[in-house]
Amino acid sequence: MVPPGVRPGGSDTIHTHGAKTRLDQFLQHCLNALMLGGTYALLGIGLTLIFGIMRVVNFTHGELYAFGAYCMYALVVPVGMNFFLALLLAMVLGALLGAVIEMLLLGRLRGADIDTTMLVMIGAWIAMQNTEQLIWSGVALTVPNPFPSAPLVVGPLSVSWLRIFVLFTAVGLIFAAYTVVNRTKLGKAMRATFQDRDTAALMGVRIDRMHTATFALGSGLAAASGALLGPVFVVNPTMGDLAAAKAFAIVILGGLGNIAGATIGGFILAFAEELGAGYVSSGYRDAMGFVLIIIILLVKPTGLFAQRERIG
Amino acid sequence: MMKYFPQAFLGLLVSVPFWLTDSYMLHILITTGIFIIAAMSLNLLLGYTGQLSLGHVAFFGIGAYGSALTSLGFEITLPGGIPLGVSPKPVWFAMLVGIVAAGFTGWAIGKLAFRVRGAYFVIVSISFAEVVRLVAVNWVELTQGPMALNNIPVLRLGWGSAEVAFLRKPAFYWLVLAVGTVCYIIISRLVSSRAGRAMIALRENEPLAMSVGVDVTRYLVLATIVSAAMAGSAGALYTHYIRIVDPDIFLFVYTVTMVIMVVTGGKGTLAGPIVGGVIFGLIPELLRTMAIKPEVQWIIYGVVMVLVVYFLPMGIVPALRNWRGGQQASSTAAASGPQMEGAGK
Numbered sequence: 001m002v003p004p005g006v007r008p009g010g011s012d013t014i015h016t017h018g019a020k021t022r023l024d025q026f027l028q029h030c031l032n033a034l035m036l037g038g039t040y041a042l043l044g045i046g047l048t049l050i051f052g053i054m055r056v057v058n059f060t061h062g063e064l065y066a067f068g069a070y071c072m073y074a075l076v077v078p079v080g081m082n083f084f085l086a087l088l089l090a091m092v093l094g095a096l097l098g099a100v101i102e103m104l105l106l107g108r109l110r111g112a113d114i115d116t117t118m119l120v121m122i123g124a125w126i127a128m129q130n131t132e133q134l135i136w137s138g139v140a141l142t143v144p145n146p147f148p149s150a151p152l153v154v155g156p157l158s159v160s161w162l163r164i165f166v167l168f169t170a171v172g173l174i175f176a177a178y179t180v181v182n183r184t185k186l187g188k189a190m191r192a193t194f195q196d197r198d199t200a201a202l203m204g205v206r207i208d209r210m211h212t213a214t215f216a217l218g219s220g221l222a223a224a225s226g227a228l229l230g231p232v233f234v235v236n237p238t239m240g241d242l243a244a245a246k247a248f249a250i251v252i253l254g255g256l257g258n259i260a261g262a263t264i265g266g267f268i269l270a271f272a273e274e275l276g277a278g279y280v281s282s283g284y285r286d287a288m289g290f291v292l293i294i295i296i297l298l299v300k301p302t303g304l305f306a307q308r309e310r311i312g
Numbered sequence: 313m314m315k316y317f318p319q320a321f322l323g324l325l326v327s328v329p330f331w332l333t334d335s336y337m338l339h340i341l342i343t344t345g346i347f348i349i350a351a352m353s354l355n356l357l358l359g360y361t362g363q364l365s366l367g368h369v370a371f372f373g374i375g376a377y378g379s380a381l382t383s384l385g386f387e388i389t390l391p392g393g394i395p396l397g398v399s400p401k402p403v404w405f406a407m408l409v410g411i412v413a414a415g416f417t418g419w420a421i422g423k424l425a426f427r428v429r430g431a432y433f434v435i436v437s438i439s440f441a442e443v444v445r446l447v448a449v450n451w452v453e454l455t456q457g458p459m460a461l462n463n464i465p466v467l468r469l470g471w472g473s474a475e476v477a478f479l480r481k482p483a484f485y486w487l488v489l490a491v492g493t494v495c496y497i498i499i500s501r502l503v504s505s506r507a508g509r510a511m512i513a514l515r516e517n518e519p520l521a522m523s524v525g526v527d528v529t530r531y532l533v534l535a536t537i538v539s540a541a542m543a544g545s546a547g548a549l550y551t552h553y554i555r556i557v558d559p560d561i562f563l564f565v566y567t568v569t570m571v572i573m574v575v576t577g578g579k580g581t582l583a584g585p586i587v588g589g590v591i592f593g594l595i596p597e598l599l600r601t602m603a604i605k606p607e608v609q610w611i612i613y614g615v616v617m618v619l620v621v622y623f624l625p626m627g628i629v630p631a632l633r634n635w636r637g638g639q640q641a642s643s644t645a646a647a648s649g650p651q652m653e654g655a656g657k
Contacts, residue, residue, distance in 0.1 A: 122614075
């Protein structure tokens, strides 16, 4: 399902100028990784809520990422909406789609074991991806953006304005998500629901709503990262596959349900990919995430930053 | 009557090339048969030990590449400048090499991946398959990468004038049927043996199985080796039938196809993968004759998967068995029992 071609993280929009020293090259790789890491973190946080807290192996996560990117394209190109407004709307629509998926598909499987929900999510993923393929065909689409095309040049390093915007938006959203989960009443109810369902219900938490809200929040974050990276790279129906795989890598790196861990995991993966592509082989860029997953699970299966033992 | 059903069904399958002369239909049956072998091997892990291997296509692909490369021969330079060359070998030997290579990979993966369970095992298995796919894409010197390995030789058995080339479709059909039957017998023997009961015990309740002295990892690794070798045999058959192999053989959709076949047919039953395999082997052809796009076919697959989980959570075969058990007196239901023993919960 992942044809060779353009993929998240596959092309480089950051320009290089003339001959560079080895140190400059290294710094440029680090800068690129930093830019990419923000969106990876966002993607990972979305999944850590669903996979880590809800314990649903969410194979549709990558499709919500792709959905965000397609929303961006549809709203900016045919509709002609403002770029920033489209970004906001893509996020909201992603959260709504997540809520619908949760109510429609998982609503009747509350309390089912993890394998059962996983099979349902695989089915949903296949259906969603092929619907995208049917509507948009396999052609890669580009989303225009309002930022100047000339990159920002600082000494030997350069970075595009779009990517700076993407990084700052991603970091802002990460803080927002962290605040919602850890500092609000809604977040407390969410955490309570998945820690002890019965007790939370006895305390007056509406369990069904919490399931839907958590899934919607995670989906909204996935759509947001798709909407942010869509204009950086290109939009195509299989873009979600690698995104989903990377999200799983990030969540496992950071430990399940750990937002701070997922944030750091996102940056670690971005650095591993960027430096691996720069110094090992660009063909194996996308293998870095998988190799990291295998190493982490074999060496420290609870993730790098987990507080609790949670391996079944 | 049901007692001799497997034998009668096998007899029917053997007779197919005599009355079905349409070469295209035979082609469909051959590819379906190859996928049924792969699905049966997945069922051993998913159905009997309860471990969902979503990287199963890696074993299939390693069998295919292992067999293709051994039969074609190759010359590579290992890191450190050590040259390694293999001259072309006979196809039957190459297929054995493919099967052994897949089985050996299964052993290594089993040893490593079964440190984790459940969702983690699923993710490790997907990651493993993706790494293997990326190696097949990037190690051009060995695999030709996306350019694919072409002109893979045909299997020939026998000597001189008694030599049979498995080039024509009826011959290859019987070959697939023979391999499939052997795999079926191995699985049915295995799951009704002591090892099989240990596997089912750890699927049902791992801590309990451990507490009565079942060496969990040992049986999981055993199941993985057998399962991987069978998937490898399916891959080896596939590669000498299609006679071209490229990294797309590792695509995740093939794993998904196997999973759908097993889950729909009934995981943990001997007949399940066959029933599911026939259904999902023939559905694409049915849809093709109705001029339905492949995207729509995959959407239907996805929806079917969701519906099966909702309405037939155990799959078709157990559902039919329950239905028949309800319809008939318990005596007839008991008579049909033995061939399914050890199946289901």
